[in-house]
Amino acid sequence: MSRLTESALTTGTESGLRDVAYLHEPYWDFGHGDWIKSLLLFFDGIALLVPDYMHERPLFTDPILAQPLAEQELLHRLSPEALVGQATAEALTDLLDRLINSGTFDDLERGTAFAELSHSRLGGTADAGLTEIVLEQLRDRGLARHTEDGVSIPLHPAVRAFVLVVLPQLLRIPAEAAGYALQPVSSRSQRLQALLETLDTPALPTAGHVISLDLEQVTLDLAPVALDEVLDFRRQYGAEHRTYVRDLRHFVRDLATLDRTDREQAFADRREALADTADQLRRLARKAWRRPLASFGLGIAGSAVSFVSGNLIGAGLGAASALLGLRRQADPASAYTYLFRAQDRLSRG
Incomplete structure (x- = not known):
């Protein structure tokens, strides 16, 4: 049997779904993964879809970061040979x-x-x-x-x-059966654009309008911070950061299904609430490290998916949802990707 993840299937299902940041590529290049330390604040780990023939590649391309994450069960290598059924x-x-x-x-x-x-x-x-x-x-x-x-x-x-952008949307059900709620993230704006273009194509009708929320500076880029310091901060304040990303998901799901008038008012209200939460997260980070660090932005874009005849992403996300019941964390009625980026300017204040 092909390997599905580094941990056995039972670990995820027994302890509930892990809310993991899913990177579209099977590994990241050395020197490009430091922002992942910031992502650890918002998610229960990092997930990669790694073909069996390159199973060890993520560890070799960035051994300084990837290997410690794997050892601490924060890096999850999912096998497409097993997951893409x-x-x-x-x-x-x-x-x-x-x-x-x-x-x-x-x-x-x-x-x-x-x-x-x-x-x-x-x-x-x-x-x-x-x-x-x-x-x-x-x-x-x-x-x-x-x-x-x-x-x-x-x-x-x-x-x-x-x-690459469609796969995590289609894989949510088999991933949840393995104990993971996949939350696609990308530092590349073209990845997000590819998702938006997919959702907007006439061959794939979506409910309402595609919603895009600009990057909000939610915390500090932790690239220069030692991993053990990041994990300690995560233990103290991870709940606040994970609440923020859940609110972003609800933002996309709720706004995409409203009519134009209601959407504009709801957008203004939710946008203000999210900005207030982001400001609280920034204050926590500045208080913890008391040193100048580049800011870290997190946004989201996507759409609610209409379950019309022939809508294949909608069908893929909706099928067998009753079997998973209350365990579901991934939203079966929306397709989205988080976009994250570290800013060049230093945070102040």
């Missing part, structure tokens, strides 16, 4: 088929450099034949090439981005 493969390939045939990718520049995506993340382990049907369509349009290493597929970067 038949239902997810069908939803993903049907969605790609719909986007391809609706012309979503027709205007992409064909001369750009391609990037690899593992065959397993495309659903190839669960149903290689189904995945091949979509890959053939992409190859015919100059958006994919045949595998060069037997385990990954070269894709146009825009197509790859669509797959």
